[in-house]
Amino acid sequence: MALYLYYTLFGIVSLCLLRFKVHRSLHNALPFPPGPLGLPFLGYVPLLWERKPWVQFEKWKEIYGPIVHLKIFSKTIIVLNTHEVALDLLGRRSKIYNGRPRSLLIDEMMTGGLAFPLVGYNELCVPSFYVGILLMFLIYAGNEGGKDTVSVNPINLVQDILQDPKNWHLHIKSSFYSLFCSVGYGENQPSGNDEATAPSYLENFMTRIVHAAIPGSSWTDVFPILASLPTWLSSSNRRYERQFREDSRKFEALISELEPDTLEQVSMGANILGNRGNELTVKESAWLTAVLCGIGGEVMGSVLPIFFLAMTLYPEVQRRAQIEIDNVIGRDRWPTFQERNKLPYVQAIVREVLRWRPIGPIDVYSTRFSAVLSSGTWNEFYFAFQIGLIIVDLLQDDHYNGYLIPAGSNCRTEYLLYPDYEEFRPERFLDFEQDVPGAHGQGHVSYGFGDRICSGMHIANDALFINIITILHACDITKVEEADRAKADDTFADFGIVTWFDTVRTTPWFNVAPGFVNTFFSTSPLCDDDVGSAAHVSHTITTARSLAEL
Template sequence: MKVDATWNAWPVVGAAVLALTVWWWLRSRARAPFFPGPKGLPVVGNIFNLPKPGKEEWIAYAKMGNELGTDIVHLNVLGSHLVVVNSAKAANDLFEKRSLKLDWILGFLPYGQKWRNYRKAFHEHFNPTTVHQYKPLEVKSAHQLLFSILTAPESFMDSIRHMAGHTIISIAYGIDVKPANDPYVLTAEKTLHSVALAASQGGHLDMMPWLADMPWWVPGAGFKKVADECHHYGVEMLEAPFAAAKAAVAAGKAAPSVATSRISQLDANSSASDRTMAKILPGNVYLGYPYGVIQTVSAIQTFFLAMVLHPEAQKRAQAEIDSVVGTDRLPDFDDEDSLPYVKALVKEVLRWHPVVPLAIPHRLEVDDVYDGHLIPGGSVVLGNAWAMLHDKSVFPEPSRFLPEHFLKDSDLFPDFAFGFGRRACPGRYMAWHSVWIAVVSVLAAYDISPAVDEHGQEVSPSEDYRSGIVSYPERFPCRIKPRTKTAEDLIIATQNIVS
């Protein structure tokens, strides 16, 4: 008797499907559950729950966690996983204690021996001891900022960017940049803008890797066009200043710098990796993983915004400076420990609006279970620094600008403003010095107040910030005037100009 093979196969197929379903159900029951997250849709998951780019995503993620009653939020995006960490404890556990399981999706190098070599090299130039050698240059840059503001107070935000660029490029390459429109600064500005934009647009690439094969005009793949621009500017930034430093060394006219130090160590027997290190290390000094200069720029711009909105903090800081430093000179680094309120004010600037509010995304290499919940391998993990620095159990009234947050405990520091774990900003000590000397110098020399309209009424600026991997305050107007004629004379004297 002939048997219909097709017909008899159906029970076998059905049994296999049933067995597979039961196996998957048992496996999923045996695994730890995901962290809470918003309810998603079939197939696309939580793609419509993601904050809109450019809309202060860090606040949206913090609100999402509060509504769900969890410090860690899990989102499923087209079958991939995004985990947002909103608490300091969880960030410490995941980014510090378990960092061997994490790899950065936006870092310049993956974790490994090469990364360790670069980190060690960075530490040689920017550890807490060696950064003191850069203080005279940071003072010079702060004084240049004071003079630039005096000549063009309406362009103070541009002056801040130029001051930071001057400091970092001088330290990295020994190049004394022009007072305005310096080509090295302009190229670096374009590079930083492209890096920030590409990272903010392409940050979810690991969750949706198929976007890498799509043309740039496909929705969601626009970051590829920006990435091309980033590459172009990045090559220009890396090559041009290094060539200038190398020529200066050859001519015996090089100023001390990271590039000068590395180039001087090269000889005919130097390896290819040493030569690569000599070129890439000073370039990364500016980009700073990606802090560096952008940490300084954003923090000082935030300081000006805070002084416009909170004149009482400005007056108290100025009173402390007048009492300790006097009015016949400008402050210097020797005054730092004698100005506790100013130090607390600078810490509050870093806390109030952190420069990198969502830090840099991590990618989990293997499955991990934390606090009884599963974080699947391949998940993109975001550390919400903004949420941690606005934890009201640590910082009462966190939305207010209150230097008092750091006065009771002088050892308290807004660490998360500089990143997490072994990938924390390697230039954070120098960044602190640059921000502190700029802030104390401006406070000693200028009064900062709201702008006025055509009717003489004060105009209060908004607190809007540009989103992306790096957050800057939107441009805002304000009035900046020398506090006294003596202060104006001190500013002019820093440039060896007779008034």
């Protein structure tokens, strides 16, 4: 019996070695790119707890060159350290570099494979991605009502921040969820904490997704066999199954209330339902709408606080922008999109915010940060000092510069495009004539490369512009107390923006008594159809000034 087991084990080992040898010979025995060896069986696991992985990547670049290879457990990680290499692979070979790192917990157990922007490549990805691009933000871009929807939220946001400055980061998050749900489900979606509303429910949903990506939150991705346990034996599996059914019911209920034939309003969900010839079911359409709205709210909710950080660290930038806004718009009305081309410095700030602290895609094997998808919650987007950190999965074996990059590799970029990349300097975009290759006219690659480029790029730019200009027009962002700039930058490391929330405050920027701003917002309801109009703003400011002089 013992001899039988010995021969069986010997045969299995021999087959494994033979398979490995054949596999290597098929690739002409090309070596992997150079990189740190790590520990046996574990690989370079310290990366999972690295506070600033981009710093480590920079060190490896000096040692190993533009392409670095390492392993974490059984996962192959390929770090691309230059723009040229990233453009060659993620841009020109995007057909095979458009996968997403797979998480069994998120991809299957929590979303049923229906959350295509979050999951790895599957048969639903292609039609969903097509629908998401053509019907979500292209509809927005072609509908003037889209900009009207975006314009209302910043006014409400400024009101909330000035009335409750302590929780400004929560107001930002709530505002962007409301915005994207308005785009997804039509009409103005209310912000707030009512879980019955679409924005609050999606915020809760995305929080659960983000928590699931934190290392140690679940052993399912480490030991996939746990996902096969029956629900009566695993309380976690039972909870995920119950929550998935509840999410599906809610998402389908939200989309079932839409009228597919009523396209006068900006409603991505209605357009998705009206174009189900793409073979998406009602359930798939409901999840597509919900996830796109959820991701939009979470991502944008984390970008705007980066602007707040920049304004506290670089007050001279804030002052210059406010002077430009005053010269073009004045003080008797709200900013609008009509002045966009007259405000080059504000537009440069929008680009610089995205370049300075780019946000990368979700990756289960990456170091996790807090508040990545939004302010105030634990999440795992990368905030790098560099031009970008983009994470994809390779769909098939590839060869590059004499190296083998095996299928399933987790490829991430980490590279510099500007010599003073740590500095927040919008001036770099003022004479913006030649675009960065692969940047799609943005001057940065924070929106990604290739086929998995962010489909919400246009609405994101619009939302950032109108929010930034409205905040600069109405508020002055200052530090609570003087702090060392290097220390402030350091707090932005692995915990995203949460750690510096208490280091800033917002005060009225208007050169009158504090009651001026309070009266400005209370004179007329902000939810009126004419909010932001010249007549509305002129009336409220006139009344406020009269009261302030008393």
